Amino acid sequence: MRDPVPLEAALALADLTDEVPLLSVGGVSGYLQSLLGGDPYLVRLWVTGEVSSCNRSRNGHLFLTLTDPETGDALSGVIWQNQAAKLSFWPEVGQQVIVLGQVGIYSRNSTYRMVIWQLLPAGAGLLALRFQQLKARLRAEGLFDNQRPLPAHPQCIAVVSSPHAAGWGDIQRTLNRRYPGLRVLFSPAQVQGEAAPESIVRAIQRVERDGRAEVLLVARGGGASEDLACFNDERVVRAIAECRIPVITGIGHQRDETLADYAADYAAHTPTAAAERVVPDLEELHRQGSQLRQTLINRINQALQRAQHQLNHTQQHLALVHPERLIQAAQDRLTQQRQRLIQAMRHHLHQQHQQQQALRDHLQALDPEAVLRRGYALVRDEQGSLVRTPHLPPGTRLVIQLASGHLRVQVEEKEEKK
Incomplete structure (x- = not known):
């Protein structure tokens, strides 16, 4: 057995000086905890991995282990009881998840772990998270503030869509039915796949360079969420938000929502609804004009009937008193009133006739046979x-x-x- 080393020699060997700190085990854990707690990257971050273990304690806390399938690295995590009760789903072993939380030191056994606040399934959950993050960032930049008025009677519009899409056919039929003779500029683009975002941006830029269109319609028929992913691409959203003319979107079905809809000046639920919004219905305008004309005629007739009734009543009253001068004065006033009413009626009828003639001339000008x-x-x-x-x-x-x-x-x- 070797002889014990004297205390003076041990201190000399250890090289204990004032420059070297002396910490307890708890001091080391506390120091590491302060380092991790002050790191802005670790204080709040998303982590994705595979659940390799998942256990719930008696007091309701959830302890799990996340593993990286590629490297084999593992990260312990805990979801406290008050957060575990708010989970939208219960993780299972082998499931890919994405978690939000803070990395810290568990001082009892000096191991690092993650305190988890939110847990989502990977895949759709991750896509939804990225969608919301991009949406919040673009909203903060003001890209969703477009509210420009749309032209009431455009003479030329542009459409960005696929020439093979059913939505383009719906748009053509709707425009021909509601507003025949309208000039439509078609700028073709891919509306699905990896090349679609760049194709859509180029199609919008072509419309802007052309300069003839008064409003732009960006459309695509319905499909799965991944088919509409190109309309959540930041390049497409910026191109729509920065377009110099008002933009109407008609993407997917009523339940679909894309970032392109937020950037547009008006978002319709379908391509057909977008086409209905971009132009009025000439037949409906003609019908409304006819209704207004008939309403005006009815009101004038009612006014004449009231005037005639008042005239009859006045004549009956004057017949009882026989004041010749009063009768003559009253008759003169009634005659003047009648003339004013007749003139007003003729004026209103003339205005209605001019409006109807203008609508008829407009329809004839749009008639292809007339051209x-x-x-x-x-x-x-x-x-x-x-x-x-x-x-x-x-x-x-x-x-x-x-x-x-x-x-x-x-x-x-x-x-x-x-």
């Missing part, structure tokens, strides 16, 4: 589609529709606009 009678023509290919560009190969057969018939022609050469 043809003015000397214009419609050029279609053999499939019946309108030809809008001279880029046709020689030999292409075309049908030219005139006001009084059709001509079948063949392209021999083309000339570019100089």
Whole structure:
């Protein structure tokens, strides 16, 4: 057995000086706890992992272990009883989750663990969290403050959608039914997949560069939430919010919600509803004009009937007293009142006639047949589609529709606009 080392020699070997701190075990734990508690990254963070163990204590606390499937690293966690009672679901072993909490030191056994405040299933839960975080950030930047008024009677609108989407067909049918003759500029884009966000942004930029459209309609039919993910892309949201003309969105079904809807000036539930919002119904306007005209005629007739009744009553009263001068004066006043009423009626009827004539002229101006009678023509290919560009190969057969018939022609050469 070796001889014990003298105290003086042990102190010399340990090199105890004033510069070296001396802590108890509890002091070390407390110091580490203060370091972790002051770290802004660890005081509040989201962690994702796989539940490898999950146990509930008698007092209602939930103890679990999160494991990284790739590295095998483990992190202990605890959800106190008051938070465990608020969980929307109960985690199971093997389940991927995402948790919100604070990392600290458990002083009893000097191990670090995470005090968990919120627990969500990974996948849909993570996507929902990222959606809300991006939504809050963009709202704070003011990208959802667009409330520009929409034109009441636009002459030219633009549509950004897929040429193969059912929503584009719904928009065309709705616009033709409600507002025939409207000029529609179509800017095609992909509305699904990884390339969709950039494609949508380029389509919006094309509309802005063109400069003719008074309002922009961004549309896509319904689909699964992942199909609509491109309309939650920050690039698309910024392009809509920064567009120089008002934007209407018609994305998905009534239950769907995208960040593009928040950035738009008006968000409709469906592409059809967006098309109904962008233009009025000319037939409905004509019907309302007719109703107003009839209402005005009825009110004038009622006023004339009241005046006639008053005239009859006055004549009966004057017949009893026979004051010649009063009778004549009353008759003069009634005649003047009658003339004013007749003039007012004629004036109102004239205004209604002018309004009705203006609506009739507007409808006639929008009539495609009237346009043809003015000397214009419609050029279609053999499939019946309108030809809008001279880029046709020689030999292409075309049908030219005139006001009084059709001509079948063949392209021999083309000339570019100089």
